[in-house]
Amino acid sequence: MLLEIHNLSVEFESMQDRVKALQAVSFSIDEGEIVGIVGESGSGKSVTALSILGLLEKNAHISTGSISYKGKNLLSLPKKEWQSLRGKEIGMVFQEPMTALHPTMRIGDQLAEVIHRHRSISYKEAYRQAIASLAEVQINDPELVARKYPFELSGGMRQRVVIALAMSAPPDLLIADEPTTALDVTIQHEVLKLMQELAQKRGTSIMLITHDLGVVAQVCQRVVVMYAGEVVETGTTEEVLHSPCHPYTKALIGALPDLAEQGQPLLAIPGESPDLRNRPDGCVFAPRCSCSLPICREDHPVLEPAVSGSLTHQVSCWGRNQ
Numbered sequence: 001m002l003l004e005i006h007n008l009s010v011e012f013e014s015m016q017d018r019v020k021a022l023q024a025v026s027f028s029i030d031e032g033e034i035v036g037i038v039g040e041s042g043s044g045k046s047v048t049a050l051s052i053l054g055l056l057e058k059n060a061h062i063s064t065g066s067i068s069y070k071g072k073n074l075l076s077l078p079k080k081e082w083q084s085l086r087g088k089e090i091g092m093v094f095q096e097p098m099t100a101l102h103p104t105m106r107i108g109d110q111l112a113e114v115i116h117r118h119r120s121i122s123y124k125e126a127y128r129q130a131i132a133s134l135a136e137v138q139i140n141d142p143e144l145v146a147r148k149y150p151f152e153l154s155g156g157m158r159q160r161v162v163i164a165l166a167m168s169a170p171p172d173l174l175i176a177d178e179p180t181t182a183l184d185v186t187i188q189h190e191v192l193k194l195m196q197e198l199a200q201k202r203g204t205s206i207m208l209i210t211h212d213l214g215v216v217a218q219v220c221q222r223v224v225v226m227y228a229g230e231v232v233e234t235g236t237t238e239e240v241l242h243s244p245c246h247p248y249t250k251a252l253i254g255a256l257p258d259l260a261e262q263g264q265p266l267l268a269i270p271g272e273s274p275d276l277r278n279r280p281d282g283c284v285f286a287p288r289c290s291c292s293l294p295i296c297r298e299d300h301p302v303l304e305p306a307v308s309g310s311l312t313h314q315v316s317c318w319g320r321n322q
Ligand SMILES: Nc1ncnc2c1ncn2[C@@H]1O[C@H](COP(=O)(O)OP(=O)(O)OP(=O)(O)O)[C@@H](O)[C@H]1O
Pocket: 012, 019, 021, 039, 040, 041, 042, 043, 044, 045, 046, 047, 048, 057, 059, 276
């Protein structure tokens, strides 16, 4: 197993209150696997990503759990070691490519600089490889693009450059937080395909955060469904999308006209998400659930096999056998 998150809980503290953003999150990512993380806004997807990267804000407090990467718990690693994994072994791509790029540095130099830093080769050779990596992310005329500044490129081109940057080390794990949300649908498709191909070629695992179940259907082998900072269901893409078990997953999928179609953001389901400052004792989804039982308001369910004996398909729901 490349990455194993176990029982991870994260709280944000402020003067007034304490927001429990993640509650006992557990899931894993295997070598070469693309795992989709889905869930409505505020469900804790980005906090999970930032926890792995060691980029949580100062007011965040990891109250329980471990994040084991290649068998080492990142949370107990010296800060320096964790930092050196980031950008090298663990790459990242975020929604807004501009944040990853230096605004006043030419594309070719940015890439060459990173490549030069991670490998023991001359700058000249690194620049040559930078051009090659631009070609690899299917940028036409890479020599020309290498001389441009980020603001001179379209959003889709910029995100390709960021992917080239993230893949240049190359990483064993790529954490992509809604990498294509800001792009238009046809470009989204191309950029995703590109990430998928690069990952396959290099054996890179991807943790892909997305709002788009069509994207999951297309590129992910496994899915983790999050709700209010908890994993409520997980399984192979086939299991989760075709035999969803949790009422929340069912609601998400039921609201979609066509799963195979990309570019359909998750629709809002009725009701409000729970107050993360004051988590309910029972199931977090119970107040919005159309099939809740008396026990759902009292006791917290845990992840258990969705059908008896299943090792992959797990769900946290008292009504799972009904
Ligand atoms: N620095 C912070 N201080 C306080 N609360 C925070 C902070 N960062 C995140 N949170 C809270 O943690 C919860 C989870 O946020 P997160 O950004 O992980 O959601 P998300 O699933 O990525 O949502 P989206 O789909 O909108 O990106 C939210 O309720 C958010 O308000």
